[in-house]
Amino acid sequence: MSTLLKNYGLKATPQRTVILREITEAGHINVENLYEKVKEKLPTTSLATIYKNVHSLVESNLLTELFIEGRKTMYEIDKGYHVHLICSKCGRVDDFFMGSEDLIEFFSTYIDNKITLVTANIYYICNNCIQ
Template sequence: MSHVDILKLHTLKATPQRLCVLDVLKNYGHATLEDIEKQTKLKFPTLSLSTIYRNLNEMVKKGLLSELKLANKKEYYEITKENHAHLVCTKCGSIEDFLIDTNEIIKKAQMSTSNTILDATISFDVICKECLSRK
């Protein structure tokens, strides 16, 4: 599906700025606000940070983008996909999607506590393949 179609599907107008943000996220996989600002400003030098932020928030609200809050890390944005966990390299900081059924993990956790689990960000500290081969 093209990014124009994805925006339409989420009842958002396909503005050049939004399309640019989606391109950046597609390339990065997971990008911080700073990453997105840097890359979109290459194409739209006059674009303000508040406009970028507003666009990101709108796309998060519509469910097109997800915010990723990892411990000790900046907030990342990614294009929403099926539930997944993350592999975070402790050496280079790279973030990789890890397709496991996080709902299943949350369900199991919920059975072990009387508290109500609202949400979970599941990540694993790893040494990535690149760092391992660089040794």
Template sequence: MYDVIQLLKDKELKATPQRISVLKELGRKTHPTMDDLYEALKKENPSMSLATVYKNISTLKEKGVVIEVNVADGKMRYDVYSKPHIHLICQQCGSIEDVDCDESMYQYQMCLESNQHVKIERMDIIATVKSCSLCPK
């Protein structure tokens, strides 16, 4: 788990109660949709509006703290980008699993940057599988 306060501080963002709540909920690694996130946050803080959740997600995305994970069902999912990782998505059950990158992924990024003469800010990698260990056998 990452330090929410430090993550915000590193991106020069104020650690507001709303941002802390959003990041803590995303830290549960459920990769929620906006509606799922709002419902979970509303249980903790009934006065938090959907507009507040959207505004905070937007700010956190702009600063690179949160990323959108685009899945086949068309509903954006959200995740904290505390370190580079791959999203493994199951076509059968829809689960999303975070998989840490190894050294070869960083080498690939450096190679890509060199070949394309660019500086990559962040690589968003999605790997899709037909079924996973969570699917019924």
């Protein structure tokens, strides 16, 4: 994690290292759940410290925000363009990597401006919830 932080021009503090490790393990996580996990490892860490670090990690483009209808903002390590598959019943979030370049090229024919970001959430009911 230290190398990753340094690659983004950020100091590798113990808090940032644990925050990134927990986000990596969770895949997608909101600040409150992240705070609980970090507190287990660094008990003196405050919620304000989590917010401050998450904000700086987002500003540096190391983390991206995930907005899911009806839920708190979640965060993930930037993985490039991908689609989120979200179960409408249990809330499970999976990443689906697809040819985003194809999407950008397709929509660029309809949009004169350069596309700067592609995000997509697909809501469905996962196999665990169907059974």
